[in-house]
Structure formats: structure tokens, C-alpha cells
Amino acid sequence: MNLLDLALRNIKNNIKKHIMFFFSMTFSVFTVYTFLALVQNQQVNDAFIYDGRYRAVLLAFGVIIMVFVMFFLISSNNSFIKARKREISTYSLFGMSHGRIGKLIFLETLLVGLTSLATGIGVGIFFSKLTTMILLSVTVISFSGDVALDIDLKAIYLTAIMFISVFSMMGLSGLWVINRFQLVDLFKAEKRSEGKGKGSYILLIISLILIGWGYYLASSNNPYNLVMMAIPILVLVISGTYIFFWGGLPKVLSILKRNKRKYYRGVNLIAITSFSHRMRSISSVMATIAVLSAVATTAIATGFTLYSNIENNGYDTIGYDLFFYAGEDDGILQEVEEIFSRHDVEITQQAQVPLYRTYPKLEAIEIEGVTFYNEEYYFRVYSQTAYNELVNMSKSKIAPLEIASGKAVWFIRADVPRVMEIMKEQTLDFTDLNIEVSDVLVNTFLHFGSIYSLVLNDEDFSHLLLENQIVKEDKVGRGAGEVNVFNFNNALQNAELNSDLNKVLYQNAGGYRTAYSHYSEARETFGLISFIGFFMSGVFILMTASLLYFKQIMAAEEERHHYKTLRKIGMDYITEKRAITRRLLPVFAIPLLIGILHSIFAMKTADTMVFSHLMPMGNSYRKVLFFSSMMYGAYGFVYSIFYFITKGQYRKIIR
Amino acid sequence: MQILKVENISKIYGSSKRDKEYMALKNISFEVIQGEFIGVMGASGSGKTTLLNILGSIDKPTTGKIIMEGKDIAKYSKNQLSTHRMKNIGFIFQDYNLLETMTLKENIILPLALHGTKINDIENRLSVLVKDLGILNVLDKYPYEVSGGEQQRAAACRALITQPKIILADEPTGNLDSKSGKDLLHLLTYINDEYNATILMVTHDVFAASYCKKIMFIRDGEIYNELHAGNDKKQFFDSIIDVMSVLGGEER
Numbered sequence A: 001m002n003l004l005d006l007a008l009r010n011i012k013n014n015i016k017k018h019i020m021f022f023f024s025m026t027f028s029v030f031t032v033y034t035f036l037a038l039v040q041n042q043q044v045n046d047a048f049i050y051d052g053r054y055r056a057v058l059l060a061f062g063v064i065i066m067v068f069v070m071f072f073l074i075s076s077n078n079s080f081i082k083a084r085k086r087e088i089s090t091y092s093l094f095g096m097s098h099g100r101i102g103k104l105i106f107l108e109t110l111l112v113g114l115t116s117l118a119t120g121i122g123v124g125i126f127f128s129k130l131t132t133m134i135l136l137s138v139t140v141i142s143f144s145g146d147v148a149l150d151i152d153l154k155a156i157y158l159t160a161i162m163f164i165s166v167f168s169m170m171g172l173s174g175l176w177v178i179n180r181f182q183l184v185d186l187f188k189a190e191k192r193s194e195g196k197g198k199g200s201y202i203l204l205i206i207s208l209i210l211i212g213w214g215y216y217l218a219s220s221n222n223p224y225n226l227v228m229m230a231i232p233i234l235v236l237v238i239s240g241t242y243i244f245f246w247g248g249l250p251k252v253l254s255i256l257k258r259n260k261r262k263y264y265r266g267v268n269l270i271a272i273t274s275f276s277h278r279m280r281s282i283s284s285v286m287a288t289i290a291v292l293s294a295v296a297t298t299a300i301a302t303g304f305t306l307y308s309n310i311e312n313n314g315y316d317t318i319g320y321d322l323f324f325y326a327g328e329d330d331g332i333l334q335e336v337e338e339i340f341s342r343h344d345v346e347i348t349q350q351a352q353v354p355l356y357r358t359y360p361k362l363e364a365i366e367i368e369g370v371t372f373y374n375e376e377y378y379f380r381v382y383s384q385t386a387y388n389e390l391v392n393m394s395k396s397k398i399a400p401l402e403i404a405s406g407k408a409v410w411f412i413r414a415d416v417p418r419v420m421e422i423m424k425e426q427t428l429d430f431t432d433l434n435i436e437v438s439d440v441l442v443n444t445f446l447h448f449g450s451i452y453s454l455v456l457n458d459e460d461f462s463h464l465l466l467e468n469q470i471v472k473e474d475k476v477g478r479g480a481g482e483v484n485v486f487n488f489n490n491a492l493q494n495a496e497l498n499s500d501l502n503k504v505l506y507q508n509a510g511g512y513r514t515a516y517s518h519y520s521e522a523r524e525t526f527g528l529i530s531f532i533g534f535f536m537s538g539v540f541i542l543m544t545a546s547l548l549y550f551k552q553i554m555a556a557e558e559e560r561h562h563y564k565t566l567r568k569i570g571m572d573y574i575t576e577k578r579a580i581t582r583r584l585l586p587v588f589a590i591p592l593l594i595g596i597l598h599s600i601f602a603m604k605t606a607d608t609m610v611f612s613h614l615m616p617m618g619n620s621y622r623k624v625l626f627f628s629s630m631m632y633g634a635y636g637f638v639y640s641i642f643y644f645i646t647k648g649q650y651r652k653i654i655r
Numbered sequence B: 001m002q003i004l005k006v007e008n009i010s011k012i013y014g015s016s017k018r019d020k021e022y023m024a025l026k027n028i029s030f031e032v033i034q035g036e037f038i039g040v041m042g043a044s045g046s047g048k049t050t051l052l053n054i055l056g057s058i059d060k061p062t063t064g065k066i067i068m069e070g071k072d073i074a075k076y077s078k079n080q081l082s083t084h085r086m087k088n089i090g091f092i093f094q095d096y097n098l099l100e101t102m103t104l105k106e107n108i109i110l111p112l113a114l115h116g117t118k119i120n121d122i123e124n125r126l127s128v129l130v131k132d133l134g135i136l137n138v139l140d141k142y143p144y145e146v147s148g149g150e151q152q153r154a155a156a157c158r159a160l161i162t163q164p165k166i167i168l169a170d171e172p173t174g175n176l177d178s179k180s181g182k183d184l185l186h187l188l189t190y191i192n193d194e195y196n197a198t199i200l201m202v203t204h205d206v207f208a209a210s211y212c213k214k215i216m217f218i219r220d221g222e223i224y225n226e227l228h229a230g231n232d233k234k235q236f237f238d239s240i241i242d243v244m245s246v247l248g249g250e251e252r
Ligand SMILES: Nc1ncnc2c1ncn2[C@@H]1O[C@H](COP(=O)(O)OP(=O)(O)OP(=O)(O)O)[C@@H](O)[C@H]1O
Pocket: B013, B014, B022, B024, B042, B043, B044, B045, B046, B047, B048, B049, B050, B051
């Protein structure tokens, strides 16, 4: 019998386990191929307006996925080989050299690998039309829904090269594992402990403190702090998680062991001892799963939430379908109006509002070396009437204001509570008038070139204007003259109109935004993130779940003699079933639960940082939680499928 | 008092059509009385392990009855069998089969834990046994952290802790050097004397067999002969050798 026959026969005999490899590899090949093909795709290339950024992003994530896949495939394979120790030692007993056994195993890996490579690429090509369409329709606004099927040779070739190198590395590390097997292992059951890791109170407490501290920092309501603290929070929580799985969880188990009444029930005794016996070999995987699932879920849920809110967000950020403040050329308004009539688009609302600035005296505001205000700053300033007119016309959800005389509302561009607290206490000193800041609010679009804006009572405004304390912008330079704002029909669909407007405004206006550009840019970005996130989490779930599977299969092989003994001692079938459930469930459930806990806090942070701060929106926390619970639903679903498969295999092995 | 009565048991392997049938046990009948220490000897392949497995209800006889407490075990369902094994039978395996994931203590109480015995009971029974067998100090260690003799004693404790009606041992000395083999035999004798435990031990080893009070020889699945230990140990030893040389069992 030559090696190939033997390899084929082995695959047939171990078909269930190989199928596990087959599926997870096929999906990762599919993902990598899809990404590469999309990078190459001319149509996608043309459709993405905002530079070639999407290529870089897809490529970067392709690489991340490859690295991830490599790591998980290699460790899955090593566990798989260890699970086949008896078989391998038998070959060795029959006089096969380790090198030849290595070749045999490598051949098997290669056969399964090449099959899944071919399948993955095949599936990728088959679905390439669909995936391209999905990507374009989630990202590009004016996507027509028609894509040509194209088979990208370069993508095929790159995918093949990358995966074949991964397979080779799997082969090499497998060989390394095989070389460490001793023939005597065949005859002796695994007598030594794999390292049961007793854990310690100190590590448990340290891990809880680290995680708790991270959570505490993460639940701060101050986005300014959160930005500064992001890295420390990550470090705290991630290191806490690893320490928890390395040293804390074993201690928790040993605390559980103290409750003799529960512990000395047959099922618990069996499950807890063998779980804690495996602890060391599996704790890193569990910690990695907990951390990665939290990170991935948070990132993707945030992406989805942003994506689902682009339209609302857009108007809260830029206010109108179009605004520009004039540059040096007076004819610009005329030109813009001509473009509208040329495109036969009806302008539903239009206004021209003069812009004013003012330089009141107030003390400099500085926090930890960062200057927020000094005499070099100026304010855009509106009367209450002008402000309300602008706000009422805008498509944002901002409410009009009522301002008493002697008061002002200070607008800033972003939510920075600490700074806002200080601003709220300021008095604005004009030569013959002192105006108190009554409130500090966030607005992103009404500044038209300045950093801060003020809204004053109408009388105060006209008084200060008369006194020359408020000056009209002259027509030169940025933020000059007056601002023109427009709302019009089908603003988010009309690509040609937008590109014509852009052409004119880019050259002539002091500053301008169109809702269309903003919207399509956001869609491209968040659509792409959601698209990638979807594939990433698919690969991620499959890889981690199958690694857990292989680790448990390996454990089952080593634990089968336990069950043989236990049956002789008088363990009945039902107890055995329950013991196995209790043995396996925590392996899948604990990392997932900790991941969920992490992401509840991470989501809070994302909410504070992104949604309350950068892109305010209502109910965002609930929305993010909703998306992430959907994701965890998916995780839970896939994990429970793997759990049941694992349990079935485990039971078969120990029979 | 009679503990066990075996009536006409036979075991046929390979009953499916493709395989050749092989009769490993042929119409065996015997009784076991409380407090006996029986050795089972015979050539390799004569059916000793098969017999022991059937007595331990790990395997079922093809025909025949095994009566314990007036009931035929051969008719028990799978779950009844587990309970029966837990309550009535203690096993001592060739390589002890202590689970390496558990401490000695956990290993010993395992049968009781499976049975759902109350902790107080568990602790009481445990403390008496381990003091007696001298492994009190190593209870919280793992099997690979203690000596072979200690593992052996722990395995004996595990077999004894359920206060089984009968203890079955399949070549318990097979893997041991002569010193620990001797220790184990002393241990079994001690258990037999002190606890009045009934022991049935399969062995190839004439020296080990000479510790028994009675020896059953099996040949080709049938009981060939029985020997009772008299007062003279040397004479008992010699007569075992005589029978074994007829049976062709190798000596070790
Ligand atoms: N599961 C089985 N299927 C078929 N035949 C079996 C099976 N188990 C044992 N046998 C056969 O039954 C006969 C008795 O086997 P058994 O294991 O009882 O012998 P033994 O007396 O314990 O031998 P040894 O001293 O070598 O352990 C042998 O010929 C063996 O080949």
C-alpha cells in the first residue's frame, strides 16, 4: 500500500474530523478569494469614488484573516494529530519512520487542503457576482444592480499560493508534533498531568481587579477621557482576561471543589476534574476567544449601527443638502442655480444668510496643556432669529432656541464635557456689555469656517452690531461673506448633479458640503466595514469553534480510558451523558459569556465615544446592543452546533 | 454464606454469521462463599478474563445464570447492571486504572460519588479505610505523584469503599515487580482477613496464586480442577505447579 492510498484510506476513516477541517478551510479560502477578487475587480474599482482606500482596507483585512486562519489551522491540526496519537504510534510500531509518518499526515492535510482550496475558490467564483453585488449595493449609492461575472486569475493564484504555504506550515508543525511522540506513549495512557494549573487567589483577584478597573474606566461618560483611556482600557481588560483564564478560572474551579456536597456528586467530580486537568492547554484559546469575540462584536455592531444611521447622521452632521459660503467670485450662486435648472432639479428650500464674527474678551481656556480658547480665536455669531431660521431649514433634529437678553449659547463642534463645564462659567466681555454663557451645546454644521459659534438675543445682537463689536465677514478668504443653504429633491440619489456641483464649488467656494458626498462617503466606509465585518466574523466563528472541537477530540482520546474505568466502577449511561455535557459545555460557554460581558461594556464605550460624541444619535446604545445581540445570537448558534457535534464525537470516542 | 452462584454459563464469541463462532466458556458452574479468596488460573486463552468479566457484569454470558442475592444478574438491564456493579462489585485492575485527573481521594470516593452517597458517609468510610491502608498522608496527591504501592492501595480502597460483596482482580500483579507484587498480595490477604472480603483473582503467577485459599483451574473454557490451600503453604505451591504444568500455563 503506498502513501497516497494510505492517506486516502485515513481520510475516509476519519471523515467526520476531516470534514470539520474542510468546512472551516473552505470558508476561509472563500473569504480570502472574495476579498482578493474584489480588490482586483474593475467595476468595484470604478464604483468607489473615494480613492483606492477600499483596496487597502480589503487587502489589510485579507492579511489579518490569513494570519488568523494560519494560527488557528496550525493549532487545530496539531490537536488533531495528537488525537491520532494511537494510530500514529501504531505506524511507528510497524516500523514506519517518523519522516514517513510525517509525509503521510502531510499528504492527508494537503489532500483535504487542496480539496477545500478548490472548493473555496469554486464557491468564491460561483458567488463572486453575488458578493460584488452585495458589496456595491451596501456601499455605492447609485449602484445599478448589474455586475459582470468575472473570474480573476490573479486572485485565484494569490489565494492558492497563500493557502498552500499555510498547508505547508501545518505540515511542518505537524511533523514537529509527531517527532516528539514516543513509541511508549502507545502503551501507556497519558499518566502525566498536562498541567492542571492550580491557579491562585492572587491571580484571580488581580484578574478581577484589572477587568473591573477596565470596565470602570470604560463606563465613564466623558468621551474626552475615553479617547485618552482607550488603550489603557484595552490593556487592562485583555490582560485581565488572559490572567483570569490562566490563573483565575483554575482557582474558581478549586473553590468550587470546596463545596463537597456538590462536588462529590459523581457527575461534577468527573466533569470538574477533567476540565481543570485540561485547563492549561485550553485556557489561552478560551481567553483569545473571549477577547476577540468582544472586539469583533463591538466593532461590527458599531459599524452596522453607523451604517443603518448614515442618513440621519448625515443631516445631523452637515444640516442641508448643500451649503457653501462664497469665495471671491460673486457669480457662484448664479452658477449653482444654473446647474440645478440644467439638471431639472427643484430646489425645495433656499436661503442666504450673512455671516458675522465677534471677538469678545474672556480668559483663555486650557486643560492639561491643550488650549481650547485664547485671544486668537473668534466666534461666528448669530442673532436668535437668524439662528432659528437656519435651524428650521436644516434637516437635522436640532431644536430652535429662545435666548434672554444678556445671555448667550456657546456652540462647539464636539462633545467634550470637561471643556464645556468651563465654558459654561464664562462671561463674554464686550466693551459696554457683559454677556453670560447660559449653555454650551454641540453643533457640527452651523460654524461655517469658525471653531466656535455664539447665538445672542436679537436686541443684544443689533446693539453689538451697531457698536461694531460684531462685524460682517468681508468677502475675502475662508468663512467669508454669506452662507447659501439649499435643500432639494432626491438629493441623495442624484450623482451627476452632485459631481457638477462639486466641480463648480471646489474651485470657487470658500467652503462647501453636499449631503450626497457626505452620504456616499459614509456609505462607502461603513458599508465596507460591515461587509468585511460579516466575513471576518464568519471566519472567526468557524475557526475558533473548530479549534475548540479539535482540542476536545484530542481530550476525548486521552480520556477514553477514564470512561472505561468509570463504567466498570458502575457509572450508568445517563450519568455518563450528563458528565460529558458538564465536561464540554463550559469550554464553549465560558469564553462566549465573558465575551458578551466584555462587549456590553465595550459597547457602552463605543456609544459614548462614537454616538454621543462624534455622531450623536438617539437610542444608539440600544441599537448597538441590538446588533451585537444579533451577532451573539449567530455566535451562539454556530457554537452550539459545534458543541453538539463535539459532544457526539466525544461520546463516540469514549465508547 | 453464599455470595454468588454460577449456573451453567457459556460464552460464545462471534455469534454473527460472518465470524466463526468460538466458545470461550463451556457450561461452567460454581459457588462463591463469603470470605473466600479464590484464584483463577489457566493457560492463556482459556477464558479466565472472560469469566471474570461476566462475573463483574461487564460482559454477558450467552447462556446460564449468575445468581446474586437470589436474582439472576444475566437478566438485568443496562442501568440495573451499573447500579449492581456500583453496589456489589469492586474491581482491582492490572494497572490500577486510577484516573490521573483526580487526586487519590477523589479516585477512591468515585464509586460513592457516582452512587450519590451523602458526604458524611463518604468521609467516614474513607477515613477508616485510608488509615487502615496507610495512605492518609498522600490523599490529596495525584496518582503520578505517589509510589506504585500507594497507587495500588488507593485502587484497593476504591474497590473496598462501596463494601462490595465480591472483589474481582484480573492479574493484579501482572505489571508489578516482585516486591510490589508481594505487597499487593499481602494487602489482598489483609483485606480478606480483616474485612472478610470475598476476592476472586485471576493470575498466571503461581506465587501469587499460593496466597489464595482456593484455586480454580480453567482449561478450554471448562473448570478442570480445584485446589484448596491446606496448612502447608509449600505443599500448596507445589501442587499448583503440578496442575499448571499439565495445563501448560507459563510461569512467571
Ligand atoms: N471480544 C472477543 N471476541 C472474540 N473472541 C474473544 C473475545 N475476547 C476473548 N476472546 C477469545 O476467547 C478466549 C478466551 O479469552 P480470555 O481473554 O478469557 O482468555 P484469558 O484466559 O484471560 O487469557 P490470558 O491469560 O491470555 O489473559 C480466547 O481464545 C480469546 O481469543
